[in-house]
Amino acid sequence: MPRRAKLARLDSRLVSSDGRQVVKALHDVSFSLQSGDRLGLVGSNGSGKTTLLKVLYGVYQPSAGRIEIDGRVDALFDVRLGFNPExxxxxxxxxxxxxxxxxxxxxxxxxxxxxxxxxxxxxxxxxxxxxxxxxxxxxxxxxxxxxxPEILLLDEWIGAGDPAFQAKARERMDCLARSAGIVVLASHNQTLLKRICNKVLVLENGRVATFENAAEWFARSPDN
Structure with missing residues (x-):
């Protein structure tokens, strides 16, 4: 039964393209950020958070609409990206x-x-x-x-190594977040989001459910 429910939820995002069925990961997503903003991306797994980050970073090109970015974009998705074991x-x-x-x-x-x-x-x-x-x-x-960074994109808050190194890593991440002009952080950790972010964008099935001031969103959230 849970598997059927999951498929039903995705049906509305399946579209036909060149005779194939593909998932339309994002639809009508629109928002604007200014220098100093710290945006928390919130949503269940599969809601489109990582896809949105990759669109902002240029990994994926949007099939419709446009993106306007003023500043250098850096991203932390996989800290071991491109490493050669040899x-x-x-x-x-x-x-x-x-x-x-x-x-x-x-x-x-x-x-x-x-x-x-x-x-x-x-x-x-x-x-x-x-x-x-x-x-x-x-x-x-x-x-x-x-x-x-001028614009920093994060898919979860990255920690690494043993507890002592993780503490040092958290301090560096905090410093990066403070120094960046704009931060976009996708995370399930509401304590972290509450500490870092001044705005929240909630995605549901690839669409914007809400985009608002973080304090107002957290005040209504049942998990806080």
Missing amino acids: ATGRRNLILRGLINGWTPSEIESRMEAAISFSELGEFIDLPLKTYSAGMAARLGFSIATSFE
Whole structure:
């Protein structure tokens, strides 16, 4: 029965395209943000939060409508994106920087600070495949958070490594959120959203259910 209910909910989002059935992930989504805004994206799994983030980042192009963005957009979706297990930690820092669109000089200027933050020591010159999962996460987090964002997109609040490193990671994430001109954070953690965000956009089946001041939304939310 639950499986049937889930399929029924998705039926309204199935459309035909070139003889195929595809899911229309977003429909009539419209909102505007100004410098200083911290937007929380809220919705159940499958509501379109991650898709919206990827549209804003340019991974997906909208099939209708338009996006107007003034400023450099950086995203933290997967801190280990683009890593090569055969390459050293140092080489992977370079690879990730290139994926981010940094110039060689920008990568070089961030290299030592990223290595120091990762606390990997001599392991930085060993292949990534020799790292534990926690060590690889620390490396990825260190380089992924080494930029100065103007618009920062986050799919959940990223933590990495052991408890001590996670505390340091939270501090860095807080700093990034404060320094970015605009933050868009997709999360199920209402405590986090309440702490970070001044606006909330709720998605239901790919549509905007509400877009409003965070304080007003949290005041009505039954979970608060």
